[in-house]
Amino acid sequence: MKSLKNLTKAELLVMKESLTAEYKEAQAKGLKLDMSRGKPGYAQLDLSLPMLDVLSSQDDMKASDGVDVRNYGVLDGIPEAKKLMAEMMETTPEHVIIFGNASLTVMYDTVCRAMVKGLLGETPWCKLDQVKFLCPVPGYDRHFAITESFGIEMINIPMNSDGPDMDLVEKYVNEDPAVKGIWCVPKYANPTGISYSDEVVRRMAALKPAAKDFRLYWDNAYCIHHLYEDQQDHILDIISECEKAGNPDMVFEFASTSKVSFSGAGMAAIAASKANLEDIKQTMTIQTIGHDKINQLRHVKFFKDRAGLDAHMRKHAAVMRPKFEAVLQVLNDELDGLDIGSWIVPRGGYFISFNAMEGCAKEIVARCKEAGMVLTGAGATYPYGKDPQDSNIRIAPSFPTPEEMHEAAKLFALCVKLVSVEKLLQAM
Amino acid sequence: MKSLKNLTKAELLVMKESLTAEYKEAQAKGLKLDMSRGKPGYAQLDLSLPMLDVLSSQDDMKASDGVDVRNYGVLDGIPEAKKLMAEMMETTPEHVIIFGNASLTVMYDTVCRAMVKGLLGETPWCKLDQVKFLCPVPGYDRHFAITESFGIEMINIPMNSDGPDMDLVEKYVNEDPAVKGIWCVPKYANPTGISYSDEVVRRMAALKPAAKDFRLYWDNAYCIHHLYEDQQDHILDIISECEKAGNPDMVFEFASTSKVSFSGAGMAAIAASKANLEDIKQTMTIQTIGHDKINQLRHVKFFKDRAGLDAHMRKHAAVMRPKFEAVLQVLNDELDGLDIGSWIVPRGGYFISFNAMEGCAKEIVARCKEAGMVLTGAGATYPYGKDPQDSNIRIAPSFPTPEEMHEAAKLFALCVKLVSVEKLLQAM
Numbered sequence: 001m002k003s004l005k006n007l008t009k010a011e012l013l014v015m016k017e018s019l020t021a022e023y024k025e026a027q028a029k030g031l032k033l034d035m036s037r038g039k040p041g042y043a044q045l046d047l048s049l050p051m052l053d054v055l056s057s058q059d060d061m062k063a064s065d066g067v068d069v070r071n072y073g074v075l076d077g078i079p080e081a082k083k084l085m086a087e088m089m090e091t092t093p094e095h096v097i098i099f100g101n102a103s104l105t106v107m108y109d110t111v112c113r114a115m116v117k118g119l120l121g122e123t124p125w126c127k128l129d130q131v132k133f134l135c136p137v138p139g140y141d142r143h144f145a146i147t148e149s150f151g152i153e154m155i156n157i158p159m160n161s162d163g164p165d166m167d168l169v170e171k172y173v174n175e176d177p178a179v180k181g182i183w184c185v186p187k188y189a190n191p192t193g194i195s196y197s198d199e200v201v202r203r204m205a206a207l208k209p210a211a212k213d214f215r216l217y218w219d220n221a222y223c224i225h226h227l228y229e230d231q232q233d234h235i236l237d238i239i240s241e242c243e244k245a246g247n248p249d250m251v252f253e254f255a256s257t258s259k260v261s262f263s264g265a266g267m268a269a270i271a272a273s274k275a276n277l278e279d280i281k282q283t284m285t286i287q288t289i290g291h292d293k294i295n296q297l298r299h300v301k302f303f304k305d306r307a308g309l310d311a312h313m314r315k316h317a318a319v320m321r322p323k324f325e326a327v328l329q330v331l332n333d334e335l336d337g338l339d340i341g342s343w344i345v346p347r348g349g350y351f352i353s354f355n356a357m358e359g360c361a362k363e364i365v366a367r368c369k370e371a372g373m374v375l376t377g378a379g380a381t382y383p384y385g386k387d388p389q390d391s392n393i394r395i396a397p398s399f400p401t402p403e404e405m406h407e408a409a410k411l412f413a414l415c416v417k418l419v420s421v422e423k424l425l426q427a428m
Numbered sequence: 429m430k431s432l433k434n435l436t437k438a439e440l441l442v443m444k445e446s447l448t449a450e451y452k453e454a455q456a457k458g459l460k461l462d463m464s465r466g467k468p469g470y471a472q473l474d475l476s477l478p479m480l481d482v483l484s485s486q487d488d489m490k491a492s493d494g495v496d497v498r499n500y501g502v503l504d505g506i507p508e509a510k511k512l513m514a515e516m517m518e519t520t521p522e523h524v525i526i527f528g529n530a531s532l533t534v535m536y537d538t539v540c541r542a543m544v545k546g547l548l549g550e551t552p553w554c555k556l557d558q559v560k561f562l563c564p565v566p567g568y569d570r571h572f573a574i575t576e577s578f579g580i581e582m583i584n585i586p587m588n589s590d591g592p593d594m595d596l597v598e599k600y601v602n603e604d605p606a607v608k609g610i611w612c613v614p615k616y617a618n619p620t621g622i623s624y625s626d627e628v629v630r631r632m633a634a635l636k637p638a639a640k641d642f643r644l645y646w647d648n649a650y651c652i653h654h655l656y657e658d659q660q661d662h663i664l665d666i667i668s669e670c671e672k673a674g675n676p677d678m679v680f681e682f683a684s685t686s687k688v689s690f691s692g693a694g695m696a697a698i699a700a701s702k703a704n705l706e707d708i709k710q711t712m713t714i715q716t717i718g719h720d721k722i723n724q725l726r727h728v729k730f731f732k733d734r735a736g737l738d739a740h741m742r743k744h745a746a747v748m749r750p751k752f753e754a755v756l757q758v759l760n761d762e763l764d765g766l767d768i769g770s771w772i773v774p775r776g777g778y779f780i781s782f783n784a785m786e787g788c789a790k791e792i793v794a795r796c797k798e799a800g801m802v803l804t805g806a807g808a809t810y811p812y813g814k815d816p817q818d819s820n821i822r823i824a825p826s827f828p829t830p831e832e833m834h835e836a837a838k839l840f841a842l843c844v845k846l847v848s849v850e851k852l853l854q855a856m
Contacts, residue, residue: 037500039499039500039501040499042496045489045496045498045499048498049485052483052484052485052487052722053485055480056480056481056484057477057478057479057480057481059480061473068470068473069692069693070473070476070690070691070692070693071467071468071473071690071691072686072691072692073692074692100529100719100720101528101719101720102716102717102718104715104716104717105715105716108714108715108716109715112540112544115544115554116540116543116544116554116578117577124554126543126544126555127554142714142717145714146714146715149711149714150544258500262498262499262722263498263499263500263717264498264499264500264501264502264717264718264719264720264721264722265497265498265720265721265722265723283577286536286570286573286574286577287532287533287536287574288530288532288533288536289530289532289570289691289692290530290692291528291529291692292528292529292693293692293693294480294692294693295720295723
């Protein structure tokens, strides 16, 4: 197709008229579509239903170390749960603590602990005048919400195709002692879908932070969430890379089964160095008598090991692929070559990240909404909800059916074209 | 029996000799007994086993409002879980938020929120030079551990037979703006077993705090944990009493099913005013996408309503009563009239609180340990682990069998006698 940027005003006006008519037709359909959140669909949730049967009143309630999972105790998780989560995160069980039903809480808690207690004896951040976090953008809105809620200043770091701009990261981290962390989704990133290259991971691990309590907040949320069997990204294990680089304590890695088993009733974990884990446990021992060990055992009995997880994730992929492909096909058919937007074709994760022409994202999302389709708010993928280019839109294809996704993507492409044409006309 | 305090030195020496011999015999038995923690026994855990069967892969996964409990969402709990916990706490569902697997975490989180975010717009406590909590003593060690971990100064408040010394509470709360809270276990208190009288509850509700962000931290942990069908304590509903007194925002009430269903996999809740709940939810929405709704539904399907809870707790009582009675019988048989210790006969809860002669508690606990019996550390029932009288010992009869409890109580009484006789001799 021809770049819209080469069209004459007259051509654009004709186009606008026909797109407007199309949009009105779409509006008249009274659609109700939701591409706003990375929520698994029913077919995915059904995949884990048998997990509800692996622990019944007839089953043994003992963990592998003999502990009765029904009772109090075991602060950091039953051994087999640590093993399973370690396999998922590609680290070893001695680096792992098991938490509750989701990793968001663990991340909030980790930042909160740094605020009130301080990390490994460093000054609690609430006693400091200034605390800053680096935020690769576009990124995950809920990460930014955590740091914003604690009054932490957020600094945008552009994302390249192989991860965050490491020159900039190194500059900030190695020079400014107020920089205490960076939010990372290293694999199938939310929302771009890209994975960090080995070089990026190694440069992350080799940072020489000005702040002793600087940490990588390594949200490995999509570590096993591939879309394809034959095209999978692989990232280096950050725990051992940090060890090798002489920075063993510099990372907190987070993961969960929220998008593997049940979104509300999963099992979350943190992986970190021995010193960090001891530090965390000092607080945990005040905070809890232990997390839900019955659910831990349920997960282990259902998934068994990494091979079990992988087999299960292949079923997820079979459900997710058609939805992603429906969107990508429509984007390709409708927008390729028009020069009014770009997108990355992800190999895993939960999102397709779309970059509209500068200054168009808010309007596209608004037009979609007026035609019955909810998208993640424009700007949500940036700290403070402010996308300086007003360009990025996160598409979450997981919840609707492939047919709905096809329809939703058509409407989305229509709105992109309409808003872009209007923008181009304005600029004339 | 005759008060030991009236015995002559010669009589005491004879007694000491025979007690020492008895103690050596006990030591030789190589006992392994644990009366240290309020842990349910196996028979109690078995009572809830059928709860594991009420939600299987064949069951409907929808909450009463149509929400799929397997997916993300529902910040404050499914409606039927709020209703159940409201019935348990004797309040109404609109006062309730459902949390995760145990109430300790909720209490920690509530104090932590006050530290970093502040309550209802008041200054976060981490920005203040001094924050104080009142601690009725003896009390619950894990409450004190929370406040201590945040550097909050703790002030001992003596417990009377109907609750904390309210003259003292009123003096501190109404005069000192640094006093931000009081830890209360209003029913079958940990460890004394006493319940607050209506007058005490009303005086609590009618406090006129110098600090706007003063709160009652009302840990209603044993609200339905009666030992007897015909002798039950009843306390006034603190939420409505605070409303009536014009202090609707002055209380956070906590409860859980940890000692009703499974200790590690229960369902916890907070009850508070509308303004407090909105304040909490503002933080929660950053902190979590929601707690485990599958477990919420499981609890509701198993217990159904307050009548179901009560019927279940009668079964718990049948298991617990013989253990309590075994201890009380031995204490009565062995120590009554000797004037070397006192104890309260509780009608519910998880503990028997024993007051030894001043200066004897640590030594009694040590002697028990040397003969193979673990008790909660002496002093643990006081802030900073410091019992100024070195007198209080918390006995937790729930975990061992009644036979073990009988044996444990015999050993305990023996150690009390031996240490007391030694103490009396020292003083001569």
